[in-house]
Amino acid sequence: MQDAIRIFDPGNFQEVCDELAGNDPALKKILDVHQYPQMWSRPNSYETLVHIILEQQVSLASALAALKKLKEKLTEITPDKILKLTDEEMRACYVSRQKAGYIRGLAGAIKNGLSLEAMYTMPDDAIRELLTGLKGIGNWTVDIYLIFALQRADIFPYGDLAAVNALKRIKELPQDAGKDIIAAVAETWKPNRSIATMILWHYYLSSPLKRIV
Numbered sequence: 219m220q221d222a223i224r225i226f227d228p229g230n231f232q233e234v235c236d237e238l239a240g241n242d243p244a245l246k247k248i249l250d251v252h253q254y255p256q257m258w259s260r261p262n263s264y265e266t267l268v269h270i271i272l273e274q275q276v277s278l279a280s281a282l283a284a285l286k287k288l289k290e291k292l293t294e295i296t297p298d299k300i301l302k303l304t305d306e307e308m309r310a311c312y313v314s315r316q317k318a319g320y321i322r323g324l325a326g327a328i329k330n331g332l333s334l335e336a337m338y339t340m341p342d343d344a345i346r347e348l349l350t351g352l353k354g355i356g357n358w359t360v361d362i363y364l365i366f367a368l369q370r371a372d373i374f375p376y377g378d379l380a381a382v383n384a385l386k387r388i389k390e391l392p393q394d395a396g397k398d399i400i401a402a403v404a405e406t407w408k409p410n411r412s413i414a415t416m417i418l419w420h421y422y423l424s425s426p427l428k429r430i431v
Contacts, residue, residue, distance in 0.1 A: 224371040231257045234413045244388040248421045255420030262367040265295040270362050271320050287311035297325035320354025365412045374404040374411040384418035
């Protein structure tokens with residue numbers, strides 16, 4: 219059975235950062251050099267999931283450009299409006315045919331009863347099982363949704379290159395370190411792996427080509 223749902227919020231975010239830093243010198247060094255990370259969040263909405271799907275395997279800038287084009291076209295990104303777009307209109311918004319299929323599939327699931335609101339009270343594993351049952355939504359997409367939209371406190375996105383590469387740098391691991399090694403490090407940050415991930419992202423964005431020395 220999964221533990222009780224744990225979330226983070228602006229009221230406890232920096233306190234948890236301090237707790238993590240108190241137990242891990244590498245995380246403490248990041249905070250000492252770069253200060254606290256931003257508490258990234260997004261609304262729990264269809265648009266947010268569309269945004270995360272657009273971010274799959276491309277730069278954040280490219281995904282944001284596509285999202286902005288969709289918003290210019292539709293004003294509001296909703297399942298009904300997305301389902302009315304033609305393939306040509308999707309391509310004009312920089313959305314690939316493959317991702318257009320994923321976004322439409324999610325729209326159809328929501329119209330058929332999938333409730334994002336209900337996910338506030340669902341455990342992480344149940345949300346993962348439900349969403350990964352949809353075409354084009356894998357573990358990375360669910361991890362980012364759980365962290366950004368639902369503020370779940372104990373998620374480490376193993377498929378996120380920025381987080382993984384930052385972890386390897388601060389822990390001085392070889393570039394070919396496998397998931398078992400990464401998981402062993404991330405395990406030491408339980409039950410606050412999401413906040414540790416935000417510290418890693420903060421480090422990666424603040425000094426993407428440097429080690430902290």
